[in-house]
Amino acid sequence: MNEEINREIDRSQMQVSDEVAIQITGMNKWYGAFHVLKDINLTVNRGERIVVCGPSGSGKSTLIRCINRLEVHQEGSIIVDGTELSSDLKNIDKIRSEVGMCFQHFNLFPHLTILENCTLAPIWVRNVPKKEAEETAMHFLEKVKIPEQADKYPGQLSGGQQQRVAIARSLCMKPRIMLFDEPTSALDPEMISEVLDTMIELAEEGMTMICVTHEMGFARKVANRVIFMDAGQIVEENEPEQFFTNPQSERTQLFLSQILGH
Amino acid sequence: MANQSYVRTEMLGEKPPPSSQVGIFKWVMENLFSSIPNIIMSVLSIWAVYYVLSGFMPWFFQSSWDATSLSGCREHIAQKYGEGVEGACWAVIRERWPQLVFGFYPRELYWRPVAALILLFVAISPILFTSVPRKILLFSMVYPFLGFFLLWGGSIWLPLSAMAGFVIGYFALGMLPKMIGSLGATIAAGVLPIIYWLLISGPVISGLNSIAPIGIESIDSDQMGGFMLSITIGVTGIALSLPIGVLLALGRQSPLLIVKTICVTFIEFIRGVPLITLLFVASVLLNYFLPPGTNFDLVLRVMIMVTFFAAAYMAEVIRGGLAALPKGQYEAADALGLDYWKATRLIIMPQALKISIPNIVSNFIGLFKDTTLVSIVGLLDPMGLSRAILADQNWNGIVWELYAFIAILFWVFTFGMSRYSMYLERKLKTSH
Numbered sequence: 101m102n103e104e105i106n107r108e109i110d111r112s113q114m115q116v117s118d119e120v121a122i123q124i125t126g127m128n129k130w131y132g133a134f135h136v137l138k139d140i141n142l143t144v145n146r147g148e149r150i151v152v153c154g155p156s157g158s159g160k161s162t163l164i165r166c167i168n169r170l171e172v173h174q175e176g177s178i179i180v181d182g183t184e185l186s187s188d189l190k191n192i193d194k195i196r197s198e199v200g201m202c203f204q205h206f207n208l209f210p211h212l213t214i215l216e217n218c219t220l221a222p223i224w225v226r227n228v229p230k231k232e233a234e235e236t237a238m239h240f241l242e243k244v245k246i247p248e249q250a251d252k253y254p255g256q257l258s259g260g261q262q263q264r265v266a267i268a269r270s271l272c273m274k275p276r277i278m279l280f281d282e283p284t285s286a287l288d289p290e291m292i293s294e295v296l297d298t299m300i301e302l303a304e305e306g307m308t309m310i311c312v313t314h315e316m317g318f319a320r321k322v323a324n325r326v327i328f329m330d331a332g333q334i335v336e337e338n339e340p341e342q343f344f345t346n347p348q349s350e351r352t353q354l355f356l357s358q359i360l361g362h
Numbered sequence: 363m364a365n366q367s368y369v370r371t372e373m374l375g376e377k378p379p380p381s382s383q384v385g386i387f388k389w390v391m392e393n394l395f396s397s398i399p400n401i402i403m404s405v406l407s408i409w410a411v412y413y414v415l416s417g418f419m420p421w422f423f424q425s426s427w428d429a430t431s432l433s434g435c436r437e438h439i440a441q442k443y444g445e446g447v448e449g450a451c452w453a454v455i456r457e458r459w460p461q462l463v464f465g466f467y468p469r470e471l472y473w474r475p476v477a478a479l480i481l482l483f484v485a486i487s488p489i490l491f492t493s494v495p496r497k498i499l500l501f502s503m504v505y506p507f508l509g510f511f512l513l514w515g516g517s518i519w520l521p522l523s524a525m526a527g528f529v530i531g532y533f534a535l536g537m538l539p540k541m542i543g544s545l546g547a548t549i550a551a552g553v554l555p556i557i558y559w560l561l562i563s564g565p566v567i568s569g570l571n572s573i574a575p576i577g578i579e580s581i582d583s584d585q586m587g588g589f590m591l592s593i594t595i596g597v598t599g600i601a602l603s604l605p606i607g608v609l610l611a612l613g614r615q616s617p618l619l620i621v622k623t624i625c626v627t628f629i630e631f632i633r634g635v636p637l638i639t640l641l642f643v644a645s646v647l648l649n650y651f652l653p654p655g656t657n658f659d660l661v662l663r664v665m666i667m668v669t670f671f672a673a674a675y676m677a678e679v680i681r682g683g684l685a686a687l688p689k690g691q692y693e694a695a696d697a698l699g700l701d702y703w704k705a706t707r708l709i710i711m712p713q714a715l716k717i718s719i720p721n722i723v724s725n726f727i728g729l730f731k732d733t734t735l736v737s738i739v740g741l742l743d744p745m746g747l748s749r750a751i752l753a754d755q756n757w758n759g760i761v762w763e764l765y766a767f768i769a770i771l772f773w774v775f776t777f778g779m780s781r782y783s784m785y786l787e788r789k790l791k792t793s794h
Contacts, residue, residue, distance in 0.1 A: 133492065168696075168697055170693050170696060170697065188791060189701075193699050193701060196697060196698065196699035197698070197699035199697075200697075201697040203690055203693065203694065205688075205690055207690035207691060207694035208694070209691065209694070209695075209709055209711070209713075210792055211712050211713050211716065211790070211792055220698070220700075220708060220709075221698035221699060221700060224700060224704050224708060225698065225699045225700060225704075235474075253792035254792075255792055268696075269698070270698075273698060273699070325792075361724075
């Protein structure tokens with residue numbers, strides 16, 4: 101296991117409802133002539149925590165970036181919260197304000213303070229009054245345990261702190277779904293656990309989450325489904341316990357032996 | 363074998379540096395005389411500076427300030443400092459000072475350009491310094507029309523009517539989105555003022571003029587000149603080239619093919635042609651393209667060309683800034699649900715402009731100095747005037763004094779810009 105998660109995890113809120121949050125059917129995507137995603141079918145219910153893993157280049161980041169249309173798919177359909185992703189700009193903006201996203205390199209806005217980073221989208225997209233937006237922002241900054249950094253600039257924070265700000269920034273939009281694109285891969289080992297803790301707290305509150313990550317400890321303890329991708333396809337999909345102890349496909353076995361073997 | 367295990371029991375604090383690391387003696391030893399080559403270079407440099415100054419300073423200071431001709435200057439210097447002394451004849455600057463500053467602007471109306479310059483400083487202060495009250499920005503918006511009115515004079519209805527066009531555009535942008543959507547409102551905000559200026563404003567102005575002929579004495583552009591002209595053209599070019607450059611840079615990156623083609627063609631054409639050619643087009647050819655009967659002021663035509671020229675360069679500078687932004691900034695803005703214009707205004711442009719500050723200011727400085735080229739199409743900027751002064755029998759043969767004076771005045775302005783840019787960079791620095 102890469103990272104030990106020592107704390108007890110409260111599963112009381114982590115219940116999966118029958119309501120569908122994301123439905124991907126027969127989705128295909130090409131970069132030019134290169135077929136990156138092949139016939140993806142995936143249904144995510146509200147409250148589910150899904151971990152997507154796989155070797156680099158397998159299309160896992162591309163998959164979650166299709167869900168808020170940072171990447172455009174060419175075939176099939178993606179329905180998020182009952183709205184289908186199409187080239188209609190209104191739908192895209194609606195979905196993007198409902199779906200929060202955290203990036204590998206945080207992508208905070210370096211010219212704005214931490215507080216301004218958090219209030220910008222609520223003020224300009226949701227038309228929330230500035231005062232109220234600042235109160236919400238401070239609430240979420242307290243939640244990720246860095247309220248004292250509110251007036252600093254991103255460049256003055258450590259990587260782990262920046263990623264927690266990025267999570268708070270997404271939460272300020274009150275999203276119903278959170279996407280994590282390798283949130284801990286750019287961090288020093290001692291900062292990984294502070295970010296994972298924040299993510300676990302989110303899971304405990306019942307947030308629907310899709311995480312692309314190699315933190316297998318997190319996957320085992322928090323996820324209720326693990327998806328293994330290779331060569332643009334979903335190769336295996338299972339509960340974490342089953343996935344780790346009894347992987348079915350050869351590709352999965354090889355991948356697990358490589359990342360868990362040392 | 364020695365025991366290799368070592369455990370530090372307490373961390374060390376900081377100590378002040380030893381005395382050899384501080385003070386002026388250390389600075390001199392380190393920076394001037396640290397090694398043999400350094401000593402040789404220091405001595406040579408000091409000698410070179412002395413050599414230049416010892417030639418220049420006597421000329422500069424053993425000079426004459428009151429005389430009415432070059433020969434008068436020479437006599438004066440010979441009397442005062444002895445026969446054979448070569449000194450500067452600053453009297454020419456003293457005598458021609460009003461001309462070098464105002465051109466042939468009527469003497470009794472000098473207050474108008476002076477007022478325009480003072481108000482210019484008021485108008486740009488809130489743009490340059492955030493500590494100035496924001497309310498002055500309203501005045502900054504009115505200033506272009508006020509400045510035009512002060513310099514050119516004439517009927518007050520012309521600048522007011524031009525301003526009315528912008529007001530129409532502003533209200534179209536503010537009121538129409540609810541009725542016809544934001545895209546329609548943006549187009550209307552662009553089209554309505556143009557319709558107003560082309561079709562309605564002419565009759566309105568002549569109507570108002572016949573009812574209430576309010577105005578001040580009108581000044582022809584051939585009466586303008588000197589530094590007043592350089593500053594007018596330079597400031598207009600600087601103020602307009604930045605926003606136009608931003609739009610061109612965005613247009614060049616636009617996925618809309620027609621917008622992109624227009625912007626690329628404009629940038630590449632204007633950038634590929636020498637400024638002098640464009641100025642000749644402004645002075646000679648442009649009248650052929652305008653509707654017959656319109657008498658478009660030469661200074662205004664030159665201003666348009668200088669602005670276009672600067673905007674094309676500016677667009678490329680800003681494109682460089684845009685290219686330097688990591689893709690993640692665009693993605694983060696998208697992922698938060700910001701639309702294109704909001705993302706551009708709040709996230710992309712502030713950062714792209716900040717990266718480009720040194721280049722933008724370089725362009726501004728270049729533009730300001732390039733205004734001296736207008737002397738080629740017959741405008742009497744300081745360079746044009748200096749030629750006229752040299753042709754004067756009294757001052758025939760004077761060269762250094764005039765050009766030195768013009769150089770110093772330009773330098774004062776450009777050095778100010780350069781310092782401001784460094785101040786801005788320091789202020790906008792947000793990381794350690």
